[in-house]
Amino acid sequence: MSDQLSRFPYPFNSDTYRYSNNSVLLDPPIAIEVTPEYLEEMTLKRSLLANHPNRCYQSLPHTIPAQWEIASLVLHHLHETYPEDFSLTKEGNSWTFSNHKLNETQQFVFGDVSTLPWEPLDFVGRHVQEDLILMGQRDGDLFLDAGQLCFPANWSLEFNLGMNFVEIHSPIPGFANGNLDEKIRNFIMKLEVGQPWVRRNWSLNAGKRLDASLETFHQWGQMRKQVTAENAGETVYLRVEVQKLFRLPRSHAVLFTIHSYLITLHELAQNRAYLEQLYHVLVELPAFIAEYKGMKLYKQQVIQYLEYELQKERG
Amino acid sequence: MQKQRYLLLMDETGESASHDLRNELAASSLPVEVHPVTLESLHRSELTALLFRQWIGTYLYLLVSWPLLEPLRQLAEDAGFSEQEMECHGLGPHTRQVFCSACQKMNQTEDETVISCHFCGEELSVSEHYSKRLQAFLGYTSIR
Ligand code: HEM
Numbered sequence: 001m002s003d004q005l006s007r008f009p010y011p012f013n014s015d016t017y018r019y020s021n022n023s024v025l026l027d028p029p030i031a032i033e034v035t036p037e038y039l040e041e042m043t044l045k046r047s048l049l050a051n052h053p054n055r056c057y058q059s060l061p062h063t064i065p066a067q068w069e070i071a072s073l074v075l076h077h078l079h080e081t082y083p084e085d086f087s088l089t090k091e092g093n094s095w096t097f098s099n100h101k102l103n104e105t106q107q108f109v110f111g112d113v114s115t116l117p118w119e120p121l122d123f124v125g126r127h128v129q130e131d132l133i134l135m136g137q138r139d140g141d142l143f144l145d146a147g148q149l150c151f152p153a154n155w156s157l158e159f160n161l162g163m164n165f166v167e168i169h170s171p172i173p174g175f176a177n178g179n180l181d182e183k184i185r186n187f188i189m190k191l192e193v194g195q196p197w198v199r200r201n202w203s204l205n206a207g208k209r210l211d212a213s214l215e216t217f218h219q220w221g222q223m224r225k226q227v228t229a230e231n232a233g234e235t236v237y238l239r240v241e242v243q244k245l246f247r248l249p250r251s252h253a254v255l256f257t258i259h260s261y262l263i264t265l266h267e268l269a270q271n272r273a274y275l276e277q278l279y280h281v282l283v284e285l286p287a288f289i290a291e292y293k294g295m296k297l298y299k300q301q302v303i304q305y306l307e308y309e310l311q312k313e314r315g
Numbered sequence: 316m317q318k319q320r321y322l323l324l325m326d327e328t329g330e331s332a333s334h335d336l337r338n339e340l341a342a343s344s345l346p347v348e349v350h351p352v353t354l355e356s357l358h359r360s361e362l363t364a365l366l367f368r369q370w371i372g373t374y375l376y377l378l379v380s381w382p383l384l385e386p387l388r389q390l391a392e393d394a395g396f397s398e399q400e401m402e403c404h405g406l407g408p409h410t411r412q413v414f415c416s417a418c419q420k421m422n423q424t425e426d427e428t429v430i431s432c433h434f435c436g437e438e439l440s441v442s443e444h445y446s447k448r449l450q451a452f453l454g455y456t457s458i459r
Contacts (some may be wrong), residue, residue, distance in 0.1 A: 054419070141361050159414055159444075159449065160446070162448035167446075170444060171442065215417060217458075218417060218437055218457070221456075221457075222458050225458070263377060
C-alpha cells in the first residue's frame with residue numbers, strides 16, 4: 001500500500017450507506033492532524049483567505065471569548081502532538097507561538113485581541129489544515145456563530161452564519177426523517193468536556209479541488225461533465241471529511257473541526273477490499289443521496305470504471 | 316380549540332394595519348396581549364420565551380411585513396402553535412430576497428423559482444434554504 005493510501009481515512013464499514021449518526025469517541029483526543037500535505041495546503045489556505053476573506057471567515061461579535069478557548073486548545077494540541085514543529089511558551093498571559101514548518105513566530109497577550117493580527121479563530125486557523133467552526137449553545141439549540149472555512153464541500157459560510165443546527169442541515173434530503181436532525185443536535189448538546197467525538201463524511205469530487213466552495217460551483221462543477229469510464233481513475237477523487245466535536249469548558253460552545261482528504265479512485269483501487277466496497281456502495285446508493293452529493297452526472301461512469309478494475313484484478 | 320385569549324405580534328407596518336382587528340378583539344371580552352416585534356427581536360430569547368410560555372387556548376395573530384412573516388411563523392410553530400391556533404398576515408410588498416451564491420448580492424424577487432442574478436447574471440435556482448439573519452433564500456448556481 002502506498003503511503004498516501006495507508007494514511008487515508010477510509011470512510012465505509014459496510015457495503016451500503018445511509019445517513020445516520022456515525023460518530024464514535026475520539027482516541028487519542030487530539031483535534032489537529034498534520035499530514036505531509038501541510039505546506040501545500042497552508043499555501044492554498046492562506047491565498048484563499050487573502051483573496052476571499054468573507055467567503056473564508058465569518059464571526060458574530062459575541063464570540064471572542066469562545067474563540068480564545070479554541071485558540072488555546074489548538075495551540076496546545078499542536079505543541080503537545082508535534083513538539084518539533086510547533087512550540088508554545090507562556091509567561092502569565094504573555095504567549096509565544098512558533099510554527100517551525102512555516103518559520104513564523106507570534107507573540108501575544110492571551111485574551112487581548114489587539115495583540116493579534118486577526119481574531120483568535122482566524123489566527124489559529126492559519127496554522128492548521130482543518131477548517132474550524134464554532135457552534136454556540138444557548139436556548140436549547142446550537143448556532144453557527146463563527147468559522148474559518150477554506151475547504152467547504154459545496155456550502156456557504158457567509159450564508160449559513162447564525163443558523164441553528166436544523167436550519168444548516170435542511171438542504172439534505174431525508175435528513176429530518178425520524179427526526180434524525182434533532183437527534184444528532186441533541187447528541188451534540190450533551191457533549192462533555194474531555195470526551196470529543198469523531199465521524200467521517202464522504203462524497204466524490206470531479207477534479208482535485210479542496211476548495212469546493214458553493215461560491216465558485218458554476219466553475220469547478222463543470223468538471224463533472226468531463227468524467228468518462230476511461231479517465232475516472234485519475235479525474236475522480238474520493239473526498240473524506242474527518243469531523244471532530246469538542247466541548248469548550250468555559251463558554252460551553254462546541255468546536256467542530258473538518259479535515260478534508262482527497263484520493264484518486266485509481267490510488268484507492270490499489271486496495272482490493274476498498275475497491276470492492278466502494279463499488280457495492282455506489283451501486284446500491286439511493287438516487288436522492290447520489291444527487292445531493294453531486295455525482296448524478298458521472299456515477300455511472302465511475303461504476304463502469306470500478307467494474308473494469310475489479311475484472312482486471314480477477315484476471 | 317376554545318379561544319381563551321389573544322396574542323398579537325406585530326411590527327411597525329402591523330401597527331397601523333391592525334386597528335380594525337384590535338377593535339374587534341377588544342369587543343370580544345377575552346384578554347388581548349399586544350407585542351411589538353422587529354427583525355432584531357427575532358433572535359432574542361424573550362420572544363422565544365413569550366411564545367413557549369403560552370397556554371393552550373392562546374390564539375396568535377401575526378401582522379408583519381412579508382420578510383418577517385416566515386421566520387416568525389416558524390418560531391411559533393417551534394413553540395407548538397398549530398395552523399388552527401394562528402392567523403398570519405403578511406403586509407406591504409410581497410417580495411422575497413434571494414442571496415446569490417456566486418456574487419453574494421441580494422436579489423429582490425416575487426415567486427420565481429429560477430432567476431438570473433441582477434448583479435452577475437448567473438442563473439440561480441431559488442431554494443427553500445432560508446437565512447433568518449439575511450432574511451433571504453439561497454440561490455444556487457448550476458452547471459447547465
Ligand atoms: C455541529 C457541527 C456541524 C456543522 C456546522 C455541520 C454543517 C454541515 C453543513 C454546512 C452541511 C452541508 C449542508 C448543505 O448542503 O448546505 C452538512 C452536511 C451534513 N452533515 Fe453536518 N454539520 C455538523 C455536524 C454534523 C454531525 C455531528 C453529523 C452526523 C452525525 C452531521 C451530518 C451531516 C450529513 C450526513 C451531511 C450530508 C453530507 C453528504 O451527504 O455529503 N453533521 N453539515
